[in-house]
Each structure stands twice: as structure tokens, then as C-alpha cells.
Amino acid sequence: MSAPPQPRFLVLFDFDETLVNENSDDAVLQALPGQRLPDWLKSGYREGHYNEHMQQILTYMAERGVSRDAIRSAVESIPPAPGALALLHFLQGRRRDFELAVVSDANMYFIDTWLEYAGVRHLFRKIFTNPASFDAGGRLALLPFHAHSCPRCPDNMCKQVILREYLALRQKERGAPFQQVFYVGDGANDVCPSLALGPRDTVFPRKDYPMHALLQSEGAKFKANVVPWTSGQDVADYLEKIAEER
Numbered sequence: 001m002s003a004p005p006q007p008r009f010l011v012l013f014d015f016d017e018t019l020v021n022e023n024s025d026d027a028v029l030q031a032l033p034g035q036r037l038p039d040w041l042k043s044g045y046r047e048g049h050y051n052e053h054m055q056q057i058l059t060y061m062a063e064r065g066v067s068r069d070a071i072r073s074a075v076e077s078i079p080p081a082p083g084a085l086a087l088l089h090f091l092q093g094r095r096r097d098f099e100l101a102v103v104s105d106a107n108m109y110f111i112d113t114w115l116e117y118a119g120v121r122h123l124f125r126k127i128f129t130n131p132a133s134f135d136a137g138g139r140l141a142l143l144p145f146h147a148h149s150c151p152r153c154p155d156n157m158c159k160q161v162i163l164r165e166y167l168a169l170r171q172k173e174r175g176a177p178f179q180q181v182f183y184v185g186d187g188a189n190d191v192c193p194s195l196a197l198g199p200r201d202t203v204f205p206r207k208d209y210p211m212h213a214l215l216q217s218e219g220a221k222f223k224a225n226v227v228p229w230t231s232g233q234d235v236a237d238y239l240e241k242i243a244e245e246r
Contacts, residue, residue, distance in 0.1 A: 007099040009242065010170070010178045011091065012163065012193070014185035015104035015111050015129070018206065019088075021081040024110040025054055030077070031070040032061055050105070051130055051156040055142045062139035071140060075110050076117040081206075083232030088120045090236040097243045099178070100124045101166065103159050105189055107132035107142055128162045152192045159193040180242065183224075184235055185211050197224035202238070204229045 016023045029035055041060055045053040061071070091098050100123050102111060109132040115121035131143040144156030153159070163183075171177045183194055186206035191214045194203040205212040207228040215226055229235050 005096060006174050006176075007095070007097055008179045009098050009182065009239075010167075010180075011098050011100050011182045011184065011239070013100070013102050013104075014187065014190050015102055015106050015114075017186045017209065018081060018184055019084050019102070020078045020114060021084075022078050024075060024078060024106050024114070025057070027078045028061075028071055028074045028110070029057075031066050031074040033064055033066075050154055051142060051144055054107075058140045058142065062137060068134055068138060068140075071109075072113055075113045078114060080118065081232060082230065083234070083236070085118065085120070085232070087232030087236045088118075088123060090240065092120075092123055094239075094243055095123070098239065099170075101126040102128065103162055103193065104129045105145075105154065105157050105159075106130070107140075109133065109140060126166070128159075128166070130156060150192065153189060157189070159189060160196045163193040163196055182235075182239065184229070187211055188214055191215060191218065194224060195221060199223050199225075201225070202227055204235050204238075206230070 013019055029037065037057065037060070041056060044056060091100060102124055104111060107130045108127065111127055111129055112121065115124065128145065130145045132140055135141045146157065146161070148158040148161050150158035150161065167177070167181070179200070181197055181201040182204065183190065183197065184204040185194070186209040188210045190205070190211045194215065195218065197203060202225040203215065204227050205215055207230045212228055215222060227234070227238055
């Protein structure tokens with residue numbers, strides 16, 4: 001028997017404010033007594049070191065007695081972005097055409113938990129995000145995803161490095177590149193990977209979010225098609241047309 005056909009297209013998703021409609025790091029604060037951080041902790045953030053800052057917040061939450069169950073419940077309560085589940089259900093029916101991955105500066109516990117709760121975890125071949133697991137003291141411990149030398153990105157993650165390495169790996173495994181790559185995002189850190197895409201590819205910046213404005217300012221450096229979205233249905237409609245152009 002011949003092997004099943006390889007998906008022709010790759011779709012990469014950010015997580016916060018792309019698949020879910022909030023920042024998961026902010027949403028989990030709902031589990032904290034009083035639902036707010038002390039000023040001394042909020043003021044401790046250093047530019048480019050958000051991952052370290054979030055670890056301090058999770059340590060503080062553990063010290064305040066916030067349980068694993070409370071964190072899980074807060075994550076599961078995050079609403080999906082408009083049309084996100086409709087988009088994923090469309091892609092579920094097109095798994096022969098589209099391979100899916102997440103590239104996010106959130107963390108593995110938040111993303112896995114939410115995707116499992118939403119019933120869509122099985123759709124994603126790969127999740128690139130910061131490692132996270134609960135230690136013996138009940139604290140959710142974060143690690144940086146990798147080290148890199150990109151001046152655009154926070155010290156723990158460059159999404160362009162991830163994208164380029166994954167495309168090279170999958171081309172070697174598949175024996176051919178993807179016909180087209182699609183990137184769905186919203187934030188400033190979604191611009192760097194978008195700059196690596198070519199004229200056949202498409203990026204979907206969430207309309208009126210930072211990624212949208214920044215892509216408009218990149219000008220000639222940017223080669224991919226840009227299709228702003230307000231609902232995941234906008235992305236589904238576009239991808240459906242692509243898939244039907246055989």
C-alpha cells in the first residue's frame with residue numbers, strides 16, 4: 001500500500017489573543033486571591049525578560065496557596081478568540097491538506113490544558129512554546145524555549161528561528177517543501193517569523209492589534225501576502241479557497 005499523501009500546506013498559530021481571546025498569563029491571575037498582583041511584583045518586569053517575570057508571578061501564586069486545580073480552571077475558562085473554534089473545525093475536516101503547529105511565547109501547560117479542554121489538541125502536530133511543569137512544591141516552573149541571537153526578540157524565544165528550523169526539518173522528512181505557509185497571529189513577536197515568509201505565503205494579522213500595525217510599517221522588507229482577520233472564519237474562508245485551487 002502506498003503512503004497517505006502529505007499535507008500540502010502548513011498553518012502556524014500564535015496562542016494568546018489568536019486562538020484564545022485573552023493573554024493567558026493575565027487570565028491565570030483570576031486564580032489569585034484578590035485577582036491582582038502587588039505593585040512591587042508588577043514593577044519588576046525588565047524589557048525582553050518576560051519569561052523570567054512570569055516565573056516570579058507563578059512563584060508568588062504558589063506562595064499564596066494557589067493550587068494546580070485553580071490554575072487549570074482559570075486556563076480552561078479563557079474564551080476562544082472569535083471564530084477560532086470554527087476555523088479549527090474547518091481544518092479538522094481538511095487534515096489531508098493542512099498541517100498545524102502552535103508557536104507561542106506562553107507555556108506548554110497553559111496551551112496543552114486549553115487545547116485539550118477545547119477538544120482540539122489532536123489537530124496540532126507540534127507545539128513550540130516555553131516548557132512548564134509543576135514542581136514538588138506545587139509551583140508551575142517555566143524554562144526558556146531556547147537561546148538565540150536575534151535582536152528583535154525576547155531572550156527566551158525567536159519565532160523566526162523556530163519557523164526556519166521547522167521548515168527545514170519537515171522538508172527533509174517529507175522530501176519536499178510545503179506548497180505554501182500560513183501564519184496566524186496578533187502580537188509584536190509575530191512579525192519576526194512573518195518576515196521569513198515568501199511571496200507565495202500568507203500572514204493573517206489580527207486587525208487593529210500590534211502585529212497588524214507593525215507589518216504595515218515594515219514596507220519593502222515584507223514579501224508575504226497580508227490578510228487581516230477579525231474572526232477565525234475570515235481565515236477559514238481564505239484557506240478554503242486555497243485548498244480548492246488544485
